[in-house]
Amino acid sequence: MPQNSKDHRKTALEKLKRGQLDPQDQVSDNFRFYELTASQTASRNNVDNNFESDEQLRAAVYLARKVMQPIRDQFGRYSPNSVYRSQALERVLKSKPRSWISTSQHTLGCACDVEVAGVPTIELASWASENLPDGFDQIICECYDPAQGPNSGWVHISVLPPGGGRNRGNLLSYVRDRRTGRYVYVQGLRADAS
Numbered sequence: 001m002p003q004n005s006k007d008h009r010k011t012a013l014e015k016l017k018r019g020q021l022d023p024q025d026q027v028s029d030n031f032r033f034y035e036l037t038a039s040q041t042a043s044r045n046n047v048d049n050n051f052e053s054d055e056q057l058r059a060a061v062y063l064a065r066k067v068m069q070p071i072r073d074q075f076g077r078y079s080p081n082s083v084y085r086s087q088a089l090e091r092v093l094k095s096k097p098r099s100w101i102s103t104s105q106h107t108l109g110c111a112c113d114v115e116v117a118g119v120p121t122i123e124l125a126s127w128a129s130e131n132l133p134d135g136f137d138q139i140i141c142e143c144y145d146p147a148q149g150p151n152s153g154w155v156h157i158s159v160l161p162p163g164g165g166r167n168r169g170n171l172l173s174y175v176r177d178r179r180t181g182r183y184v185y186v187q188g189l190r191a192d193a194s
């Protein structure tokens with residue numbers, strides 16, 4: 001570990017507080033604190049994507065330990081596409097007005113979008129649905145299209161932190177409906193909607 005890095009791999013969630021963690025601090029075996037808020041869109045647009053509450057921070061660390069790390073252990077090195085997203089970042093990403101409030105679980109710190117080079121997206125989703133140690137709230141295989149290659153799309157995974165309620169275990173796909181050309185949500189892991 002680098003000298004400027006503190007080891008928070010085993011720190012209890014309730015002891016973690018905003019302002020006390022440095023970007024390089026280790027929150028699980030292979031993930032550092034900054035990876036939970038990193039966003040190219042945020043830096044490019046000068047949008048603040050720091051945690052707004054300790055609850056969001058703790059939910060994201062829990063997600064790193066219970067979702068991101070088990071996937072790393074199974075499939076090897078990767079960087080999550082996206083973990084926490086502030087309301088401001090959501091508005092930029094989705095081109096919404098200031099009055100709009102996102103209900104995405106990314107804004108609560110409890111969802112991540114993941115893809116691993118060389119691992120078909122639907123396989124990653126399938127593995128996660130069966131192997132995450134504390135289960136999951138939602139897994140959505142998003143925009144996977146075998147015609148575009150096995151790595152097309154990504155997997156959205158959420159897990160509720162302790163005290164955050166019961167995980168629903170919803171398994172969904174967000175895929176193209178070949179008749180209309182539109183993307184729709186369907187139950188289960190599917191490569192298309194028809």
Ligand SMILES: [Zn+2]
Pocket residue numbers: 106111112113156157
């Ligand atoms: Zn997502």
